[in-house]
Amino acid sequence: MSELRNILTDSVNGLFGDRVTRELLTRFDETGDDGGIWAEVEAQGLTRPLVSEENGGVGGEWRDAHVLLSAAGFHSAPVPLAETILASWLAERAGLPVPEGMATIIDGSDGSLTITGDGDSAKLSGTVARVPWASKAETAVVVAAQDGGVMVGEVRLSDARDISASQNMAREPRDDVSFDGAPLRVAHLPNDLPQDVILQYGAMVRAAQIAGAMDKVLTQTVQYANERTQFGKPLGKFQAIQQELSRMAGEAAASGVIAEAPFAALDDGQNSEWQIAAAKARTSEAAGVGATVGHQTHGAIGFTYEHSLHFATRRLWSWRSEFGGARFWSRRLGTRAVDRGVENFWADIVSG
Amino acid sequence: MGFFNFEPATLPPEAEALRPEVRAFLAEALKDKRPVDRAWNWMGHDQDFSRKVGEQGWLGMTWPKEYGGGGRTFFERYVVMEEMLAAGAPVQAHWVADRQSGPLLLRFGTEEQRKFFLPQIISGNACFCIGMSEPDSGSDLAATRTKAEKVDGGWKVNGTKVWTSSAHLAHYMIALFRTDAEDKHGGLSQFIVDMKSPGLTVSPIINLAGNHHFNQCVFDDVFVPDDALVGKPGGGWNQVVAELAFERSGPERYLSCIQLILELLGVAAQSRDPAMVEEVGRLSAHALTLRRMSLSVAGKLQRGENPSLEASVVKDVGGVFEQSIPEIAARLVEEEPTLMGGDNFQQVLAFLTMEAPSFSLRGGTREILRGIIARGLGLR
Numbered sequence: 196m197s198e199l200r201n202i203l204t205d206s207v208n209g210l211f212g213d214r215v216t217r218e219l220l221t222r223f224d225e226t227g228d229d230g231g232i233w234a235e236v237e238a239q240g241l242t243r244p245l246v247s248e249e250n251g252g253v254g255g256e257w258r259d260a261h262v263l264l265s266a267a268g269f270h271s272a273p274v275p276l277a278e279t280i281l282a283s284w285l286a287e288r289a290g291l292p293v294p295e296g297m298a299t300i301i302d303g304s305d306g307s308l309t310i311t312g313d314g315d316s317a318k319l320s321g322t323v324a325r326v327p328w329a330s331k332a333e334t335a336v337v338v339a340a341q342d343g344g345v346m347v348g349e350v351r352l353s354d355a356r357d358i359s360a361s362q363n364m365a366r367e368p369r370d371d372v373s374f375d376g377a378p379l380r381v382a383h384l385p386n387d388l389p390q391d392v393i394l395q396y397g398a399m400v401r402a403a404q405i406a407g408a409m410d411k412v413l414t415q416t417v418q419y420a421n422e423r424t425q426f427g428k429p430l431g432k433f434q435a436i437q438q439e440l441s442r443m444a445g446e447a448a449a450s451g452v453i454a455e456a457p458f459a460a461l462d463d464g465q466n467s468e469w470q471i472a473a474a475k476a477r478t479s480e481a482a483g484v485g486a487t488v489g490h491q492t493h494g495a496i497g498f499t500y501e502h503s504l505h506f507a508t509r510r511l512w513s514w515r516s517e518f519g520g521a522r523f524w525s526r527r528l529g530t531r532a533v534d535r536g537v538e539n540f541w542a543d544i545v546s547g
Numbered sequence: 548m549g550f551f552n553f554e555p556a557t558l559p560p561e562a563e564a565l566r567p568e569v570r571a572f573l574a575e576a577l578k579d580k581r582p583v584d585r586a587w588n589w590m591g592h593d594q595d596f597s598r599k600v601g602e603q604g605w606l607g608m609t610w611p612k613e614y615g616g617g618g619r620t621f622f623e624r625y626v627v628m629e630e631m632l633a634a635g636a637p638v639q640a641h642w643v644a645d646r647q648s649g650p651l652l653l654r655f656g657t658e659e660q661r662k663f664f665l666p667q668i669i670s671g672n673a674c675f676c677i678g679m680s681e682p683d684s685g686s687d688l689a690a691t692r693t694k695a696e697k698v699d700g701g702w703k704v705n706g707t708k709v710w711t712s713s714a715h716l717a718h719y720m721i722a723l724f725r726t727d728a729e730d731k732h733g734g735l736s737q738f739i740v741d742m743k744s745p746g747l748t749v750s751p752i753i754n755l756a757g758n759h760h761f762n763q764c765v766f767d768d769v770f771v772p773d774d775a776l777v778g779k780p781g782g783g784w785n786q787v788v789a790e791l792a793f794e795r796s797g798p799e800r801y802l803s804c805i806q807l808i809l810e811l812l813g814v815a816a817q818s819r820d821p822a823m824v825e826e827v828g829r830l831s832a833h834a835l836t837l838r839r840m841s842l843s844v845a846g847k848l849q850r851g852e853n854p855s856l857e858a859s860v861v862k863d864v865g866g867v868f869e870q871s872i873p874e875i876a877a878r879l880v881e882e883e884p885t886l887m888g889g890d891n892f893q894q895v896l897a898f899l900t901m902e903a904p905s906f907s908l909r910g911g912t913r914e915i916l917r918g919i920i921a922r923g924l925g926l927r
Contacts, residue, residue, distance in 0.1 A: 444551075
């Protein structure tokens, strides 16, 4: 592991480990307040692992972003770290200013968002549902349709016509946003990026968060099984419990391994699309096992609001459906497989 | 965090460089194999094929050159193994020896044993089987009762081994015998038994599909010479634990049903049935994941680390995966599995449906593996 990655790993786990307590997450659920941790996330440079040093970033790799996102998932950090990391990266890649403050990404590449005009007179219009953190973020980096192609744009969310607040099961903002001629800066989508870059990379970051949350549920559940005593011995001594926790551990391990794959592929200059599809499909399937076994082992106490298990499990249940769920990404992989035919199946597994 | 260590591993260029060579070799060697033949996967036995693999230098690849080994990396070996499995090559005749018996001898064997056995394995001439299970000792290996008594110049063995895969075809068995009745774990020792030894009777145990993989091996005053002892007397338990880590570590633990995935893909490509297309994609995601996990274990072997815990995780997750495939295929494709007649899909489905129960039994049952994982989690 690089020195930078060690530093980032220590910083992010130190910060979230200390600050993201049950009290903070409860307050976030009730009021949406993050208790000031966003300011610290920014102050420590954690939102810009992929931004060059000259633009105020740390000039790291995708693998560096991966450790941050896994940690954010592990700790249920109630901040748009994943969204801001992606927005900052995409803005810089497209030659737009790196956004200050909280940022999010919006995929309008299917034509739900359109850009008219260019240069200083460019305007953004359209409506997109369930944009992560839109009601909190200052800036959105969007991919929107223009003249039969797509462009990247950077828009102030205060210029939106309407932001209609909604939430996922973890009470993270997932808001409907509409623009009606909002001014924005535009740039071409870099040639090496797919039109659905936000969908794909969004799926990649959610998979990393899911893998982190799976580790959290496993850790919490193992700890509980070792502490809680029934029939005169800790739950973890019962074979029935051991078998289920081992199954969950396998799913957590699989999630961790495949979630890292697309980040590594991007760093190594390999095709990431199929690794992303596999990562989101596989982790989204595993999420259900993690939440189910976690709750079953915790019994009734884990079903209460008072117990902290649900902070991770509600995120697992939400994140598995965001940026395409298991079926969506399985279809993509399956469509490629039938298009490429039986003779290429194994070769494609090997090359990712 | 941190129960397991699945360090990401990437195949180095010299390993990838082998792949086209292996594929070309297999394309020629397997050109007459039908899908249902390939479905046998690593249970397929063909000593001539194993000799050809040996001629290519693909057996004992990681072993030291002084014994005729290739002195290559575990990653190079990994590429050869996974290509063989993906193509459904009949590798059984060399698989066990290359995977675990040779490494066992390198680790615990005498110089004479290495010089005698390793070249035979490397040339593809020696087939090994594993004599662990007994009628009263399946998952509970420490209950081994087959007794080796010290006699002049060697040991006299009496007892019965069961579920011994390929014993009827093997030249040697690595056997676990009880050399001390008092010491449960410390009273076990490993021996190399010549399958032609007088007093050793091998009889078939036919599986539910009517196929003959495994056997019962009865030892009736079988004499095993002193130089057949592997490692220390009483060291059997620890040696077997190390050996099982090798047994559980390979890509065979998720690829047993690849032929059925390919047949399902063939049906999906024809029908474009959305449920089938989606399921093929789902299986791809699982296969991509398991391959990365399995590669990570190869990385551990390459670094000389103990892979037992992670290998158990891969075998457990991989076993659930490969065992699910006949169920999925039967649910999605409205064709009956066939033993006689029928198309490739139907034949492969029939074969693998009936073999699948063994996938979570052989090499450590699902329950045993999950017990090992539970220990890794700190629950036991």
